[in-house]
Amino acid sequence: MVRIFxxxxxxDKEYNLLNGELYFKETHMDELLSKGRNxxxxxxxxxMLKDSLDxxxxxxxxxxxxxxxxxEDKIVVTHGTDTMTETARVLAGKVKNKTIxxxxxxxxxxFGSSDGLFNIGSAMxxxxxxxxxVYIAMNGKYFDYDKVRKNRTTGIFEAV
Amino acid sequence: MVRIFxxxxxxDKEYNLLNGELYFKETHMDELLSKGRNxxxxxxxxxMLKDSLDxxxxxxxxxxxxxxxxxEDKIVVTHGTDTMTETARVLAGKVKNKTIxxxxxxxxxxFGSSDGLFNIGSAMxxxxxxxxxVYIAMNGKYFDYDKVRKNRTTGIFEAV
Amino acid sequence: MVRIFxxxxxxDKEYNLLNGELYFKETHMDELLSKGRNxxxxxxxxxMLKDSLDxxxxxxxxxxxxxxxxxEDKIVVTHGTDTMTETARVLAGKVKNKTIxxxxxxxxxxFGSSDGLFNIGSAMxxxxxxxxxVYIAMNGKYFDYDKVRKNRTTGIFEAV
Amino acid sequence: MVRIFxxxxxxDKEYNLLNGELYFKETHMDELLSKGRNxxxxxxxxxMLKDSLDxxxxxxxxxxxxxxxxxEDKIVVTHGTDTMTETARVLAGKVKNKTIxxxxxxxxxxFGSSDGLFNIGSAMxxxxxxxxxVYIAMNGKYFDYDKVRKNRTTGIFEAV
Numbered sequence: 001m002v003r004i005f006x007x008x009x010x011x012d013k014e015y016n017l018l019n020g021e022l023y024f025k026e027t028h029m030d031e032l033l034s035k036g037r038n039x040x041x042x043x044x045x046x047x048m049l050k051d052s053l054d055x056x057x058x059x060x061x062x063x064x065x066x067x068x069x070x071x072e073d074k075i076v077v078t079h080g081t082d083t084m085t086e087t088a089r090v091l092a093g094k095v096k097n098k099t100i101x102x103x104x105x106x107x108x109x110x111f112g113s114s115d116g117l118f119n120i121g122s123a124m125x126x127x128x129x130x131x132x133x134v135y136i137a138m139n140g141k142y143f144d145y146d147k148v149r150k151n152r153t154t155g156i157f158e159a160v
Numbered sequence: 161m162v163r164i165f166x167x168x169x170x171x172d173k174e175y176n177l178l179n180g181e182l183y184f185k186e187t188h189m190d191e192l193l194s195k196g197r198n199x200x201x202x203x204x205x206x207x208m209l210k211d212s213l214d215x216x217x218x219x220x221x222x223x224x225x226x227x228x229x230x231x232e233d234k235i236v237v238t239h240g241t242d243t244m245t246e247t248a249r250v251l252a253g254k255v256k257n258k259t260i261x262x263x264x265x266x267x268x269x270x271f272g273s274s275d276g277l278f279n280i281g282s283a284m285x286x287x288x289x290x291x292x293x294v295y296i297a298m299n300g301k302y303f304d305y306d307k308v309r310k311n312r313t314t315g316i317f318e319a320v
Numbered sequence: 321m322v323r324i325f326x327x328x329x330x331x332d333k334e335y336n337l338l339n340g341e342l343y344f345k346e347t348h349m350d351e352l353l354s355k356g357r358n359x360x361x362x363x364x365x366x367x368m369l370k371d372s373l374d375x376x377x378x379x380x381x382x383x384x385x386x387x388x389x390x391x392e393d394k395i396v397v398t399h400g401t402d403t404m405t406e407t408a409r410v411l412a413g414k415v416k417n418k419t420i421x422x423x424x425x426x427x428x429x430x431f432g433s434s435d436g437l438f439n440i441g442s443a444m445x446x447x448x449x450x451x452x453x454v455y456i457a458m459n460g461k462y463f464d465y466d467k468v469r470k471n472r473t474t475g476i477f478e479a480v
Numbered sequence: 481m482v483r484i485f486x487x488x489x490x491x492d493k494e495y496n497l498l499n500g501e502l503y504f505k506e507t508h509m510d511e512l513l514s515k516g517r518n519x520x521x522x523x524x525x526x527x528m529l530k531d532s533l534d535x536x537x538x539x540x541x542x543x544x545x546x547x548x549x550x551x552e553d554k555i556v557v558t559h560g561t562d563t564m565t566e567t568a569r570v571l572a573g574k575v576k577n578k579t580i581x582x583x584x585x586x587x588x589x590x591f592g593s594s595d596g597l598f599n600i601g602s603a604m605x606x607x608x609x610x611x612x613x614v615y616i617a618m619n620g621k622y623f624d625y626d627k628v629r630k631n632r633t634t635g636i637f638e639a640v
Contacts (some may be wrong), residue, residue: 010500017586018635020490020502036278037266039299039316106197106497112592114277118196121281124300129289139199140284155498156199170340177426178475180330180342266337272432315338356598357586359619359636426517437594438516441601444620449609459519460604476519 001041002127003072004029007063007087008050009080011116013108024049028109029078032117040124043072052080052087052104060087064094073098074127076120080104081150081157084136088145092134101127102145103137106155115139161201162287163232164189167223167247168210169240171276173268184209188269189238192277200284203232212240212247212264220247224254233258234287236280240264241310241317244296248305252294261287262305263297266315275299321361322447323392324349327383327407328370329400331436333428344369348429349398352437360444363392372400372407372424380407384414393418394447396440400424401470401477404456408465412454421447422465423457426475435459481521482607483552484509487543487567488530489560491596493588504529508589509558512597520604523552532560532567532584540567544574553578554607556600560584561630561637564616568625572614581607582625583617586635595619 103123107113134145263283267273423443427433454465583603587593
């Protein structure tokens with residue numbers, strides 16, 4: 001069983017065709033996993049739907065508490081990419097003995113994004129196969145939570 | 161660096177719009193990894209493009225030899241699902257000290273299949289994160305090569 | 321109000337992921353028109369789901385009878401491309417004072433085909449805008465029923 | 481031969497994955513017509529790439545001049561939906577003896593929009609089949625330029 005916590009980010013953004021703006025309505029994780037023909041038992045919980053730039057310390061503590069208190073020890077967290085490493089650091093400080101993988105997307109999955117589906121495929125796999133710890137999984141790669149940063153010019157996560 | 165060997169299967173089938181039949185022309189792995197915004201360095205080699213029901217013992221030995229002799233020790237093999245476990249058994253007998261992950265698709269990726277992209281995302285991750293051994297990665301799960309079979313009624317791989 | 325008669329053809333074929341064959345289950349016209357955000361009132365009737373090579377004279381007379389007896393005088397008929405011109409000829413002989421547009425697709429719409437959606441967009445428009453008569457609408461063009469043939473080498477309809 | 485003039489609108493908007501905003505880079509008409517397997521000879525000219533709310537009287541006169549002076553008498557104009565009727569009125573005042581069809585999309589075609597493809601299919605058909613005049617083609621319907629408005633609550637064009 002893999003626990004999936006939804007927190008928002010580009011991953012779940014939708015296009016409002018009346019005003020041309022992006023907004024959150026609900027997560028599309030379930031639909032995405034069906035398309036991928038996923039057979040791993042999952043429990044999906046939407047904790048919030050936020051741009052990661054709007055995330056507060058309180059939000060991060062809430063995510064940490066859910067990760068800590070849930071029964072599962074294999075966890076995937078969807079998250080905006082801009083502050084993904086900050087949340088990863090909070091989780092690493094507060095949650096032990098679990099494998100937590102943060103992932104996201106550069107293009108909303110509702111836009112037919114392929115990076116969301118590719119990333120969730122790899123995040124689910126890393127959550128099952130990596131030893132306990134907190135990781136970021138993007139672009140097919142995984143990084144220890146404290147050895148990665150997002151390059152804002154290219155939009156790509158890279159090792160530091 | 162992950163080495164990817166292409167052998168065929170539903171994954172790379174195309175639709176011939178003149179006669180309505182499915183056929184092989186070339187692999188679409190490169191295009192698929194670009195869509196997923198993959199950043200893992202890969203080397204892709206097409207060994208054959210075959211229905212897995214047409215695969216011979218000689219074909220399987222060829223795949224094993226390439227897996228054994230290539231420099232990389234993290235390997236993904238795309239393969240038709242019908243005889244994937246047979247090839248996995250040959251690989252396990254002949255290749256040691258490497259992580260080999262066989263994967264495929266139930267729907268051709270050219271049909272906009274999402275299971276191909278989800279599977280390749282998870283196979284790339286399993287190849288990086290699992291210890292040496294031969295595995296089958298389908299539907300988000302992974303299986304040891306000798307503890308899995310394809311259920312022909314549902315089309316789903318399951319543990320035995 | 322446009323009346324849409326479904327008769328089969330590549331348009332509505334689906335992929336059977338258990339045996340890799342194409343088959344008919346049901347029409348996807350409703351879903352397709354929703355994706356296109358269609359607002360033209362339509363009534364959709366599935367008369368049959370057949371390869372056009374399997375269509376008999378009796379089938380063609382059935383289609384003609386429905387076209388003739390329905391209340392609407394703007395009609396779209398989806399049809400396999402191989403014998404589309406034969407059915408068009410039967411319709412032209414038996415139905416007067418209506419605009420009937422036959423259309424189809426070279427790629428099943430369930431494969432993410434774009435030609436099905438493009439063709440149905442144009443067929444709906446031709447049905448509303450052309451004078452009474454029987455027409456074939458493919459690849460953005462329209463042809464009088466008796467001045468067109470399918471080029472079997474290229475798969476494209478051309479004027480004769 | 482159908483002449484296609486590109487002026488912008490949601491149709492050709494793209495998603496900037498670095499800042500999450502929508503912007504114009506180039507038209508995707510060529511790609512869209514290829515997907516639809518279009519065989520109608522076309523000449524595509526990009527006059528501007530603008531939100532229709534930013535369009536000026538000078539812009540509209542430019543579009544009118546191109547429509548008037550080009551050789552073709554079947555013309556499709558892609559345009560933002562918000563002021564599509566205003567441009568249509570300018571065109572109707574200045575261009576005679578041609579069939580001009582304005583169309584657009586509620587969802588960018590780069591987001592896998594189906595309404596863009598459906599609309600261009602119908603606009604191309606209306607341009608070929610309707611008598612001289614200026615029309616708006618949206619959602620499968622066509623309207624005389626002076627008998628339509630966009631309902632801002634629903635985003636749908638309706639007869640007035």
